[in-house]
Amino acid sequence: MALKRIVIAGAGYGGIKAALYLNRRKGKDDLEITIIDKHDYHTLLTELHEVAGNRVSEEAVKIPLKEIFHNTGVKVVQDDLTEFDFQNNKVASNNHEYRYDFLILGTGSKPEFYGVPAEAAFTIWSYEDAIKIREHIKECFVKAAAEKDEKEIEKLLTFVVAGAGFTGVETIGELAHWTREMAREHEIDREKVRLILVDMLPRVLNSLSEKNAAKTHRYLEKKLRVEIMLDTGIKEITPDGFSTEGSFIPSKTIIWAAGVTAGEAVERMAVEKNKPSKRLVVDEYCRTEHENVYAIGDICGMRDENGKEYPAMVETALHSAEGAAKNILNAIRKKEPDKVTIKLHGCMVSVGNFYGVAEIMGKTLPAFLAVLMKYLVNIHYLFGIVGFKGVGRYLYHEFYERKQRKILPEKHWSRRMQVWWLVPLRMFFGVTWLLEGIKKVTQNWLTEAKLASFLGMSTDGITSATGSAGYITELHETFSLDLGILHFILGEERSLVEGSIIGTEMFAKLEVLHIGNFNLVNWFLQNIVLANDATAMFFQVLVVILEIAVGLMLLGGAFNFIGSVISFGLMMMFLTSTGLYEKSWWMVFASIATMGGAGRGFGLDYYLLPWLNNLWDNFRKNGKLKRY
Known part of the structure; x- marks a missing residue:
């Protein structure tokens, strides 16, 4: 059989899943599998809030691609693709061109601002974003400790998260724990630290049940002392605060976590897109209008039986990636394609270190089990891509190296000792x-x-x-x-x-x-x-x-x-x-x-x-x- 070149654009959750699946299932087929990403590492996007909130170091969410694809035949290329020529079966960057027989598009998403002027806002959608937020918050406390102007102190110590979905709730939860420690470290009255969660919807975690949303709301307000502003639309974000319908709240830190849309790369793809999400239109086999081009993850516009697009979640990316990879192998082997099935088992949301909510297969888990389940899901994923080494590193970062306040037993078991x-x-x-x-x-x-x-x-x-x-x-x-x-x-x-x-x-x-x-x-x-x-x-x-x-x-x-x-x-x-x-x-x-x-x-x-x-x-x- 002639060599078949498979190019995967994007090393997110879906891209990695597709590459590993193709490598393991290729059998005797002569395949050249190439994965291209502008970074030489994979980012655990679901854990960025832990870096932004200084729970773990940035290395905890960064996995080198060479490590993931060690011992495989997958070729890793660090490049930023700028051109997608589907007619001539090639993609290109400013310096290189890559030809393919089959192409998997998994270029990911970006924050959606819904027309709000928000150039001054921080986003939390990349490795760099998380580090930028963390360092900015550290700087805010340093400046506040030396500042004499009370109004300026108020701006420096007001931390706002826009968006009360999964990312927003997890982010404000981390900040609630960390800012408490930062206030103590810099000898600042904790009453001066203000935490605000804003959303235009009527409740937090709108995609979860009302019961779980209410539990989370109470925990944020009563335990973490977060101000929650619902049914509140943000009109504009400036370097000094944000405005709503009838007021202006001063703040130097506004983190936008109010939604995502298909990433910039999609704008350069001459294929049919769904509106308003800009995701690529695909058939039941994850194919675009070009039969040798597949879309996965956040840019895959696959719809459920009710005609609604599947949510931009890790599980969606993994299922669509496996389905696309399987159908590429079917095409190479002259077999009929298999319908791609996306089955979402549930979701887990951590609100700081010690509290979480989870709905799995329609069942609500207690808070401690929700936190445990999130750890187990992360362990399962990491074991699949980097094995025991990745799991060990994850547990080390989460339990031994964790930077935030530890409960008494953790203070002792997390001490290092030379073997x-x-x-x-x-x-x-x-x-x-x-x-x-x-x-x-x-x-x-x-x-x-x-x-x-x-x-x-x-x-x-x-x-x-x-x-x-x-x-x-x-x-x-x-x-x-x-x-x-x-x-x-x-x-x-x-x-x-x-x-x-x-x-x-x-x-x-x-x-x-x-x-x-x-x-x-x-x-x-x-x-x-x-x-x-x-x-x-x-x-x-x-x-x-x-x-x-x-x-x-x-x-x-x-x-x-x-x-x-x-x-x-x-x-x-x-x-x-x-x-x-x-x-x-x-x-x-x-x-x-x-x-x-x-x-x-x-x-x-x-x-x-x-x-x-x-x-x-x-x-x-x-x-x-x-x-x-």
Whole structure:
């Protein structure tokens, strides 16, 4: 088959989805996939408010395209397309020309001002916009702290968001939290900080249910102290404020979030457009009037069964992109096109760090679940384009690096620590497990039945104390906490010779589901582990193998997290069966401590995990393994 050139204009949500889909599903087709964008990075547009409100750094919403398309056959080009020649199958910038057999247009949208003179307003629709807002607000507080004129202070400390939709509500929510901290930092009376949300519609979040809109309205007003001006149209925005029908409100910061329309690139496309949105007219297959040109995302004018355009949302972009990519492959393979189905599952809106609203599949989620759901949706998306590395980076920015006020537990778990501090502990811990496993080998655990007698003694897998003639042990309970299904015991083992105590040692035991004469762990040991000689031998050998394996994993720093989890599991097994002696308690806490990336410090995980991530990344994107 002859080479087919596919050009994707725009590296937004839709463009990236289309490129990755084509790369993974191309099979044996000879395709040249090129994605062109004026930036060399992908922006998480739905998270820009977090940068503008100084919750996270700008790096949290910026993903290099080279990273997204690493291990793929997709060619990434940084260029600004200015010409779209559909008749001759080419697109061009001021310096280069790109020919195609199939073209996917995903050039995105821009803010819509609806005729309002708003040159002085800030917009929040790009990476640069978010940084500009953040730095401007910082400057406002610096100036206000030094200003003597009360009217000028009022303008500097009045922050306005125009538009009470998703973006507007999320933005004012972030500003409400951040400006509180900024006032404290600059020793400014917080009562002087004024937050205003303006919209010409009768309620906030007009696309959500009235109940959720009302909940959000109350939270903004009562908790975040935001002034909400509804049924209010803005007539003009100037550098010193904005005017409504009958008043002028002074402000140096007015952020426009009142709607979007198809971006500037669409104006240079000679194809039929919907009015007034300017989106491209497409058929049910996402094709424009040119059969080899497809439109996706915010410029795709696909309509639902009621004739209404689908909203400009990430889910719309992803579904239209996958549909367009699938139909390009169908066209190349001489198959009939598939109807593109856009199914919107719902939406989530975060109002600052700790509150959110969500409607999923017609169901309303509680506030904390709404916040959690937004995190999960972002994790799912990032995993799809950059894998585990992207998810880890996202969680780092959201929980460890977050700049805004943290609740008490977050203040402690977000502290950084160099992993090499854990290296001595990891090595000593590994040696301990390795020696214990080797000791069991020398005691013939691989050939002789030992497990039944081992489990019958009040010792754990590390201590393994034994008795002898004239030497006896007594167990004395010193503390007991019975919680019904859980029974925790602290006791003392006394070693006696001819009735005289020669030594004592503390032990702990946790009985799980100990109800009456029934004990879950004992039942499991007797009926599963020790059911017959063969089964008992299997578990006995397994214990030895696990102890040696954990020791080697910790010593070498290879799959360190897995080794630490197994170690913790073994300690819990001993705690709930034989009991755990005082000299071994430290190993429970060492298991937890070494889970935190200890293998990356002078360990094989430093090399192994990136290699495995690269291997997985290649399989995820191409459907096949590549070892190098």
